[in-house]
Amino acid sequence: MACGGEEPAAPKVCASQQKPEVHSFQQCGPTLDFTPINRYAGTLADAIQRSEDAVALINGSCTGTLIAAGAGPVVLTAGHCVAVGDRPLLVFNFEDDADGDPLITEGTVIEQALEPDYALIQLDTLPAVTPVSLTTQATEPLAIIQHPRGHPKVIAEGTFLASCNQLVYxxxxxxxxxxxxxxxxxxxxxxxxxxxxxxxxxxxQGVNWGWTAEAIVEASPYLQIADIADR
Incomplete structure (x- = not known):
């Protein structure tokens, strides 16, 4: 009831898969709760600090994560951000009070799809960071490290609702x-x-969602089931 008025209805999840949409504003609640990555001291602080260096700004307009894969680390992002053969520009450690060496590099999009909505980018130069492992294990809370509107890296936390139809809500x-x-x-x-x-x-009211790592691995020729660390 923090928003006043009637309590919001439970968000609808596990509906039919929806086509990718890019919304200009996805504020969940009365405040926009972003924390600059190097000021974050929440419940996930230790894990987030191990993962955040692998997050990159892509072409100033999307976010991606360097992931671990048996065939070699690649950046995983949304398929509606790029096309196969594109040569996007990626910036690592673009953040307030940066705690690592910034790296600007290009890469080649080697896979792209919209269902599931994902793309893989093979980098020209790998950053000196630890790639993030894929998982099927949902927890409370969840977090997203991101570059909203191309700004320096921030984190937001939220509540896991469900995972079904290859989507996580x-x-x-x-x-x-x-x-x-x-x-x-x-x-x-x-x-x-x-x-x-x-x-x-x-x-x-409402809900955000994305495609599961498991769905992406199943669709990808490059990624393999063994790349999911704790299936």
Whole structure:
């Protein structure tokens, strides 16, 4: 009831898969709850600090995460951000009070799809960071490390709602344009899914969602089942 008025209805989840949409504003609740990554001291702090260096700004308009894979680390992002053969520009450690060496590099999009909504980018130069592991294990809370509107890296936390139909749903987790492609991380800092869509509003109604890592691995020729660390 923090928003006043009637209590919001329970968000609808596990409906039929929806086509990717890019919303300019996906604020879940009365405030926009972003924390600059190097000021975050929440319940996931230890895991987030192990994962955040692997997050990159892509072409100033999307977010991606360097993931661990048997065939070699690649950046995982949303498919509606790029096309196969594109040569996007990626910036690592673009953040307030940066705690690592910034790296600007290009890469080649080697896979892209819209169902599931994902893309893989093979980098020209790998950053000196630890790639994030994929997972099927949802936890409370979930978090997204992101570059909303191309701004320096921030984090938002939210509530896990459900995982079904190859999608993962979460509430009270703010995103903006530029957040597309960011990893949905569990309590261990592993990547459960890729943020692609949202339908939240300032009254606390609605839900954000993304495609699960498991769905992406099943669709990808490059990724393998063994790349999911704790299936």
């Amino acid at each position: 979460y509430a009270d987790l703010d995103t903006l344009v530029g957040s597309s492609g960011a990893g949905v991380l569990n309590r261990q800092g592993h990547l459960l899914g890729v943020h692609t869509d949202g339908d939240c509003n300032e009254k606390g």
